[in-house]
Amino acid sequence: MNIKSTTFFAAYIAASITLASCGSSADSDVDAVDTANVSSEVKDAKAQNVFYSIPSPIETTTLLKAAGAKYNAKYLNPIENVSKYASVASKALNLGVYGSDLSFTSIFDQTQESMLYLRCTNKLATGLGISGAFDESTTSRIEANMDNRDSLLAIISDSYWNADSYLKDNGQPGVSALIVSGGWIEGLYIATQIANTTKNEGIITRIAEQKLSLENLIALLDSYKADNEGVTEVLASMQELKKIYDAIPATGAETNVSTDSVKGVTTIGNGSSFKLTADQLKQITDKTTQIRNKIIQ
Amino acid sequence: MKQNSFTKALVAVCIIALPATPLIAQCTSFVKKKCMPKIQPFTQNGQVNTTTLTAGQKTSLNLTFYSGQDYRILVCAQEQLGDVSFVVKDMQKKVVFDSKKNDLPDFWDFKVKNTQQFTIEVQIPDSESTSSVLPSGCVSIMVGFKKG
Numbered sequence: 001m002n003i004k005s006t007t008f009f010a011a012y013i014a015a016s017i018t019l020a021s022c023g024s025s026a027d028s029d030v031d032a033v034d035t036a037n038v039s040s041e042v043k044d045a046k047a048q049n050v051f052y053s054i055p056s057p058i059e060t061t062t063l064l065k066a067a068g069a070k071y072n073a074k075y076l077n078p079i080e081n082v083s084k085y086a087s088v089a090s091k092a093l094n095l096g097v098y099g100s101d102l103s104f105t106s107i108f109d110q111t112q113e114s115m116l117y118l119r120c121t122n123k124l125a126t127g128l129g130i131s132g133a134f135d136e137s138t139t140s141r142i143e144a145n146m147d148n149r150d151s152l153l154a155i156i157s158d159s160y161w162n163a164d165s166y167l168k169d170n171g172q173p174g175v176s177a178l179i180v181s182g183g184w185i186e187g188l189y190i191a192t193q194i195a196n197t198t199k200n201e202g203i204i205t206r207i208a209e210q211k212l213s214l215e216n217l218i219a220l221l222d223s224y225k226a227d228n229e230g231v232t233e234v235l236a237s238m239q240e241l242k243k244i245y246d247a248i249p250a251t252g253a254e255t256n257v258s259t260d261s262v263k264g265v266t267t268i269g270n271g272s273s274f275k276l277t278a279d280q281l282k283q284i285t286d287k288t289t290q291i292r293n294k295i296i297q
Numbered sequence: 298m299k300q301n302s303f304t305k306a307l308v309a310v311c312i313i314a315l316p317a318t319p320l321i322a323q324c325t326s327f328v329k330k331k332c333m334p335k336i337q338p339f340t341q342n343g344q345v346n347t348t349t350l351t352a353g354q355k356t357s358l359n360l361t362f363y364s365g366q367d368y369r370i371l372v373c374a375q376e377q378l379g380d381v382s383f384v385v386k387d388m389q390k391k392v393v394f395d396s397k398k399n400d401l402p403d404f405w406d407f408k409v410k411n412t413q414q415f416t417i418e419v420q421i422p423d424s425e426s427t428s429s430v431l432p433s434g435c436v437s438i439m440v441g442f443k444k445g
Contacts, residue, residue: 160343169322
């Protein structure tokens, strides 16, 4: 080895140690990233990032409650099931399911049930090695805020964010996509059960509108199908559900934007709307129940 | 002489190796400290849409927005990226909001009469520097909601 290559090798080792130590300190000062620069060649090599996002279970449950849904514990995954889930995919999907159930119990002020479902999310999050989400600290914060629903929902949302963040930071975005999928299908399952019992038009409309979120969910799962075997399986189930949703036409006019200058509120008018037939509702209910029961079994 | 070569080699390795470092993990800290507070009083939707971008690059987010809710779209970027802009497009690609035409705010509050699918496109400005080294930093697209 000549002097030049020895120098380069030594520099490489020194740089590697420096960079590795920086990389391990994810929670170090924010300014640590401020000095990051890359060469112009790297810019062209980087692909454009496209994200697909799904409404959180808290948002979905809030919409259901606003549409007139009532609380019924029989729609939720029994807490006894939590010990059944052994594989990573099963734990992730059911963390999503129980997270959705936790959102449901919390929004309907079911304090005791909320604590039970929180324990289920805690157990599954621990089983997946996720730290900083649905943990003892979350439990303490929730216990302290049981009488303040807004704080409670903010804490649950933070837990979802922390879980998503932890998994993505640690190279497991597919597991995160499974949690999102479990939460979404549980929300849809609850909505269909309520709709079939009450025939509530508002809730039926919300079910129809899931056509849009389902497309985003499929795109999300598709981008991580190489990350986890469970993703491929869930993706196939969601594509079966999409076939039913594809038959629902979108109607509507071109969007327009108006701003109330007094209130300072901008509203987007028109756009698409969706309507389900009774037969389509039944098909969606049956397929959703089938997918959800397979997940929680 | 030897020390000079060592320094040059170290700088070269740093430039080559930096993009491979786990910057996304470091972005988490940035988002928690600098972005999360700006989403309030809305409730963030629990999903992480954060990446590292370089001058001239784009990122986008697709999401459904439901009638009956108020929303905040927040585009949070590190300062070294300059004047980051964003547009919101409907399903027909029609622009319903352009931050460049509104003094470049980092957030936009709105509501929808009917449930809509929007795409939020974020653009990092080109670098004005003649240097071959371009600024790079964290960018996060956050969405918050509250009952309308």
